[in-house]
Structure formats: structure tokens, C-alpha cells
Amino acid sequence: MAATNVHAGQGGAAAAVAAYLHQHETKGLLRFITCGSVDDGKSTLIGRLLYESKGLFEDQLAALDKDSRRHGTQGDNIDYALLMDGLAAEREQGITIDVAYRFFSTDKRKFIVADCPGHEQYTRNMATGASTAEVAVVLVDARKGLLTQTRRHSYIVSLLGIRHVVLAVNKMDLVGYDQSVFDEIVAGYRELAAQLGIAHVTAIPLSALQGDNLLQRSPNTPWYRGTSLLEYLETVEVAAHGGAIGFRLPVQWVNRPNQDFRGFAGTIAAGVVRPGDEIVALPSGRRSKVARVLCAQGDVESAIAGQSITLTLADELDISRGDVIAAGNQPPQVSDQFAAHLLWMGEHSLLPGRPYWLKIGTRTVSASVTEIKHKVDVNTQDQLAAKHLELNEVGYCNLYLDHAIAFEAYADNRELGGFILIDRQTNATVAAGTIDFALRRAGNIHWQHVDVDKAARARSKAQVPRCAWFTGLSGSGKSTVANLVEKRLHAMGHHCYILDGDNVRHGLNKDLGFTDEDRVENIRRVAEVARLMVDAGLIVLVSFISPFRAERRMAREMFDAGEFVEVFVDTPLAVAEQRDVKGLYAKARAGRIPNFTGIDSPYEAPEHAELVLDTVHETPETLAEQVIARLLG
Ligand SMILES: Nc1ncnc2c1ncn2[C@@H]1O[C@H](COP(=O)(O)OS(=O)(=O)O)[C@@H](OP(=O)(O)O)[C@H]1O
Numbered sequence: 001m002a003a004t005n006v007h008a009g010q011g012g013a014a015a016a017v018a019a020y021l022h023q024h025e026t027k028g029l030l031r032f033i034t035c036g037s038v039d040d041g042k043s044t045l046i047g048r049l050l051y052e053s054k055g056l057f058e059d060q061l062a063a064l065d066k067d068s069r070r071h072g073t074q075g076d077n078i079d080y081a082l083l084m085d086g087l088a089a090e091r092e093q094g095i096t097i098d099v100a101y102r103f104f105s106t107d108k109r110k111f112i113v114a115d116c117p118g119h120e121q122y123t124r125n126m127a128t129g130a131s132t133a134e135v136a137v138v139l140v141d142a143r144k145g146l147l148t149q150t151r152r153h154s155y156i157v158s159l160l161g162i163r164h165v166v167l168a169v170n171k172m173d174l175v176g177y178d179q180s181v182f183d184e185i186v187a188g189y190r191e192l193a194a195q196l197g198i199a200h201v202t203a204i205p206l207s208a209l210q211g212d213n214l215l216q217r218s219p220n221t222p223w224y225r226g227t228s229l230l231e232y233l234e235t236v237e238v239a240a241h242g243g244a245i246g247f248r249l250p251v252q253w254v255n256r257p258n259q260d261f262r263g264f265a266g267t268i269a270a271g272v273v274r275p276g277d278e279i280v281a282l283p284s285g286r287r288s289k290v291a292r293v294l295c296a297q298g299d300v301e302s303a304i305a306g307q308s309i310t311l312t313l314a315d316e317l318d319i320s321r322g323d324v325i326a327a328g329n330q331p332p333q334v335s336d337q338f339a340a341h342l343l344w345m346g347e348h349s350l351l352p353g354r355p356y357w358l359k360i361g362t363r364t365v366s367a368s369v370t371e372i373k374h375k376v377d378v379n380t381q382d383q384l385a386a387k388h389l390e391l392n393e394v395g396y397c398n399l400y401l402d403h404a405i406a407f408e409a410y411a412d413n414r415e416l417g418g419f420i421l422i423d424r425q426t427n428a429t430v431a432a433g434t435i436d437f438a439l440r441r442a443g444n445i446h447w448q449h450v451d452v453d454k455a456a457r458a459r460s461k462a463q464v465p466r467c468a469w470f471t472g473l474s475g476s477g478k479s480t481v482a483n484l485v486e487k488r489l490h491a492m493g494h495h496c497y498i499l500d501g502d503n504v505r506h507g508l509n510k511d512l513g514f515t516d517e518d519r520v521e522n523i524r525r526v527a528e529v530a531r532l533m534v535d536a537g538l539i540v541l542v543s544f545i546s547p548f549r550a551e552r553r554m555a556r557e558m559f560d561a562g563e564f565v566e567v568f569v570d571t572p573l574a575v576a577e578q579r580d581v582k583g584l585y586a587k588a589r590a591g592r593i594p595n596f597t598g599i600d601s602p603y604e605a606p607e608h609a610e611l612v613l614d615t616v617h618e619t620p621e622t623l624a625e626q627v628i629a630r631l632l633g
């Protein structure tokens with residue numbers, strides 16, 4: 001028996017975990033999570049499991065060596081990934097997760113326990129701990145019975161696809177080992193489990209403190225005929241996720257040491273592979289056959305889920321990191337739109353329409369939530385309307401990706417169905433997600449070919465289409481300068497159009513106000529319109545406050561290189577407020593306009609604008625000339 005301890009966010013874990021797993025290599029591994037609060041006796045239970053199993057050693061491990069596990073390097077340690085894979089990849093993104101991993105083993109199995117504290121940050125902590133666990137031990141205090149937190153934890157357990165739950169009814173000694181107390185709690189829990197779709201529930205009466213039914217059956221509960229907790233953990237059969245589906249290899253890197261060898265390396269997410277198997281590379285859909293399957297020791301006859309391999313193929317296919325090589329006769333789906341659950345972990349709320357990085361398997365693409373269908377009260381599972389998601393909230397959302405990816409429903413395969421969302425400015429992990437299904441409309445909408453293209457339209461107008469994107473505070477001078485620019489360009493015979501916030505908000509965007517989420521949508525829509533206008537060959541002048549960097553960046557990325565010219569109308573707040581052309585600042589200061597930019601709603605100044613206009617020292621005419629020079633240059 002051996003046990004060791006590692007805290008996520010601390011670590012040096014790579015080497016220690018690798019060493020630990022190697023030492024017990026021949027035994028099966030079970031990952032489980034414990035949920036419940038300290039009051040329920042969770043610490044006692046875990047401590048006792050480790051202690052009573054004898055031979056305990058505890059070892060605090062030094063800080064995680066970030067470099068050692070940077071993705072895409074050859075040095076990625078596979079055993080380490082065993083622990084840190086899946087949703088747990090967020091640690092790399094700098095999120096603080098309060099999950100303690102402990103390791104111990106018996107003669108029969110080795111175990112990794114993710115111990116998540118039950119307090120405040122439960123959602124993201126549990127998401128982290130549960131994302132790789134096969135079993136959840138849900139603790140209940142026999143005196144208190146099922147609590148809101150039992151419901152909450154069980155919901156997250158079910159959401160993250162844990163199929164085996166141990167209902168550990170603890171502190172049985174304090175209710176006199178009364179069978180009726182136990183039976184009542186179990187009956188209540190079975191009802192809950194049925195609602196949540198948890199298939200396998202095993203209830204065990206325990207006293208963590210006294211050791212009843214922990215390692216052996218206790219004489220204090222003669223009416224209980226089941227196994228002890230440890231026996232259960234040693235023997236429970238957990239079918240591998242994705243066992244029924246075909247071979248899937250998310251490609252981690254392409255190994256090309258010389259011209260003669262081109263291998264695709266990664267960890268098998270599901271299924272089995274053998275030389276000669278038909279495969280399909282996704283999302284490209286190209287087909288070939290497996291030539292060789294290589295493990296660390298060299299060529300092998302077959303490899304299975306969980307193993308790290310390098311494949312070579314019979315044909316030269318263009319496959320790169322992030323692609324999925326899959327069984328040719330049983331490929332996963334490919335889509336760019338999904339319905340998914342999101343567990344929001346970000347300090348700032350989720351804003352529909354804002355692009356985030358979505359990381360699934362080894363692939364990273366840009367994605368945004370197009371709609372929050374509802375959020376879920378994690379305590380009651382009630383579905384509530386929502387415009388945004390806050391820290392620790394769970395929402396059911398539609399997502400749109402800028403590239404199609406190979407995926408599987410999370411219920412079928414955690415590797416290809418679980419993802420994280422990453423904030424593009426801060427690189428922090430802001431959500432864990434589970435794919436439910438692809439939206440059918442994704443497959444039904446295709447790009448329609450048109451014969452007259454942007455270049456032809458631009459030629460007929462004898463101009464280079466561009467988008468000048470004016471951003472700045474209200475009253476900074478966006479409209480004034482944009483107007484002058486249009487007037488002059490028009491006089492020169494150019495084809496222009498001004499999209500002004502005030503005007504567009506009277507029509508296309510009249511349903512939007514000034515909350516963060518409405519501003520995100522406001523900018524998304526006008527950026528799409530501007531893009532269409534540039535595609536039509538026009539020079540477009542967008543004059544919106546556009547206060548957030550994320551949306552200005554999104555707008556920029558909609559255009560071809562050189563088309564987007566960000567113009568920062570750089571007027572200090574004090575100056576804009578003094579001008580107060582429309583009297584809005586006075587109203588905002590008087591508290592009559594909530595969420596006013598610069599007053600109680602942020603303005604994030606551009607960091608890399610193509611042009612910065614100084615309206616304090618230059619005249620509008622001079623500034624207009626600067627913009628024109630840039631647009632026609
Ligand atoms: N709460 C609040 N905050 C900021 N601005 C407000 C607000 N309420 C009304 N207005 C008026 O709306 C104009 C800004 O609209 P935009 O579409 O450019 O704003 S944003 O880009 O969505 O932030 C802005 O026009 P400009 O002064 O031309 O910038 C204001 O006149």
C-alpha cells in the first residue's frame with residue numbers, strides 16, 4: 001500500500017505521478033472523486049482509507065513545471081497526461097483550482113482520488129475533479145440525510161458523465177446503526193439518481209470515524225449485505241468510456257524526423273488500432289490504411305484506448321496537429337455548431353457573441369455562444385432564462401465554431417466530447433463544456449458560390465475596399481471625423497458608407513441596449529454588416545464606441561489582411577465630458593443613464609490601433625486627412 005498527495009496548482013507532479021504510475025503499472029487504475037463537505041466526514045473518510053490501507057506515505061510535491069507539459073512538444077509525458085488530461089488542462093491556463101489529488105494502491109488496484117472541497121467554488125472544482133473520474137463517492141451525513149448540496153454534487157457528477165455513484169451514508173454510529181435511517185436516505189437518493197440519469201448507485205452505510213464498512217464489513221451493521229467501500233472500489237467494473245465506438249486518435253504532433261518517416265503521434269481516445277485498418281482523417285475526410293503502429297518499444301500488433309502511439313499510413317495524407325484519425329467504418333461526426341452544457345469558471349461573465357478559444361482534444365478553434373437556451377439551477381435543476389452566465393453557473397448553449405471539428409457526444413466519449421473555453425485576451429480557462437449534439441442546421445447550410453467577387457466589384461469602383469473602424473468614448477469625435485472623411489472621399493469619387501452607432505441602433509440594432517452582452521451583439525452585427533459592405537467593394541466607416549478589445553479583435557478577424565484599419569479617437573474622458581454634445585454625460589453623472597461608457601461601464605483603449613487621433617491638439621480636418629491617407633495608401 002502506498003499513498004501520495006498532490007495539489008493541483010502545486011506540483012512537480014509530472015515526474016512524481018509518472019513514477020507512481022510506473023511503479024504500479026501492472027495493476028488497473030481507478031479514478032474517483034469524493035464529494036461532500038468536511039462536516040460530512042469527507043476528510044476523515046479519505047484519511048482513513050489511506051491510513052488503514054497501511055504503508056501510507058505522504059509527499060507534497062513541488063510546483064508544476066509548466067514547460068514540461070506544454071502541448072505539442074515531444075516531451076509530453078503520457079502518464080502525466082493520465083492525471084492531467086481532459087478538462088484538467090485548464091491548470092496550464094492559470095486558473096486556481098482547489099482540488100487535491102491523492103494516490104494509493106492496494107494489491108488489486110491503484111487509485112487516484114480527486115478530493116474537491118464542497119464550498120463556494122464547487123462547480124469548477126468539481127468539474128476539474130470529475131472530468132476524468134469513473135466513480136463518485138457522494139457523502140451524506142446519516143443524521144442530516146439528503147441536502148441541497150447532495151443534489152448539486154450529484155447533478156454535476158451526472159453532467160460530467162460519471163456513471164457509478166457510491167452513496168456513502170456516513171456517521172451511522174451516531175444514529176445507532178439504524179437500518180431504517182439508512183433505507184430512507186437510500187430510497188430518496190435513488191429517486192434523485194433516476195431523475196439525473198445516474199445508472200449505477202451503490203449505497204454503503206459507513207462510519208468513517210469508527211471504520212465501519214470502510215475496509216471490511218462491520219459487525220455493527222449486520223443487516224447490510226453489500227461490500228465495504230474499499231472492496232467496492234477494488235472490484236467495481238467501469239466500462240471504458242467510448243468502449244463501444246471505433247478507433248479515435250486526436251493527433252498531438254506530426255513526427256517527421258526525415259523524409260522517409262511521417263508518423264502521427266497522440267494518445268488513443270477510444271477503440272483499438274491495428275496495422276492494415278482502414279482509417280479516415282478528420283475533418284478533411286481523406287482515407288487511407290494504417291501501415292504501422294508504434295509504441296515506445298517499437299512496432300506493435302495493436303494498441304488500445306489510453307495508449308500513446310505513433311501511426312504511419314499507407315498514403316501521404318495532409319494531417320496536422322488537432323486532426324483526428326478515426327476508424328474508417330465508424331468515424332465520429334464533423335460539425336461547427338453544437339448544443340452543449342457549459343460550466344462557467346470565468347471571473348467575468350460569459351457573453352454570447354464574444355469569441356473564445358475552444359480546445360477539444362488536441363485541437364483549438366475560435367468559438368462563440370450564439371444562444372444561451374437556459375441556465376440550470378445546480379441545486380434544484382430548474383431551467384432558468386439567462387442572458388449571460390456567471391462564475392460557477394451551468395448553462396445549456398448553442399455554440400458556433402469558426403472551423404468544423406471531429407467530435408463525439410460527451411456521453412459517448414469524454415475525450416472528443418469534452419472541451420474547455422479559453423479567454424482570448426487573458427488566456428484563462430473560463431469554461432468546461434460537454435457536447436450534447438451537433439445542430440442539424442450546421443449540415444444544411446452551405447456556402448453559395450457567386451461569380452462576381454469582391455475583387456471584381458472593387459475594380460468596377462476603382463478603389464481598394466476597406467473598413468475604417470472608429471472607436472472611442474461618446475463625444476470623442478468619431479462621427480465628426482468619419483463624416484469629414486466620407487465627405488472628402490465622396491468628392492473624390494469613392495464609394496463609401498458610414499455605419500454610425502446612433503443610426504444603426506435605430507434600425508438593425510434597435511432591440512439592443514447598453515449592457516455588456518448587448519454591446520457585444522451590437523458590435524458583432526455591425527462588424528458583419530461592415531464585412532458585407534467591404535465585400536461589396538465599399539469603403540466603410542464604422543463609428544461605434546465599441547468599448548471592448550475582444551469584439552474589436554473579432555471584427556478585425558473578419559477581414560482580409562490590410563482591410564481593417566482601427567482608428568482610435570483618443571479623447572480623454574474629461575474632454576469628452578466637457579464637450580457633452582448630447583448632454584448624456586450630465587445625465588449619466590446624475591445617475592439617470594446606467595452603464596454609461598467611461599462612467600460606470602468600461603472603455604478598453606486599443607493597444608495596436610493603426611491610427612491614433614489626437615482630438616485635443618489637432619483639428620477634425622487634419623485628423624480626417626490622416627485617415628484618408630491611411631485608407632488610400
Ligand atoms: N449607456 C450608454 N453608454 C454609451 N453610449 C450611450 C449610452 N446610452 C446612450 N448612448 C448613446 O449611444 C451611442 C453609442 O452607441 P454605440 O452603438 O456606439 O455603443 S457601443 O459600441 O455598443 O458601446 C452614443 O453615441 P456617441 O456619442 O456617438 O458615441 C450615445 O449617444
Ligand SMILES: Nc1ncnc2c1ncn2[C@@H]1O[C@H](COP(=O)(O)OP(=O)(O)O)[C@@H](O)[C@H]1O
Pocket residue numbers: 472473474475476477478479480481543569579581614615616618619620623
Ligand atoms: N479635433 C476634434 N475632432 C473631432 N471632434 C472634435 C474635435 N474638437 C472638438 N470636437 C467636437 O467634439 C464633438 C464630438 O462629437 P461626436 O463627433 O458626435 O463624437 P462621437 O461620435 O465620438 O460621440 C463635436 O461637437 C466636435 O465638434
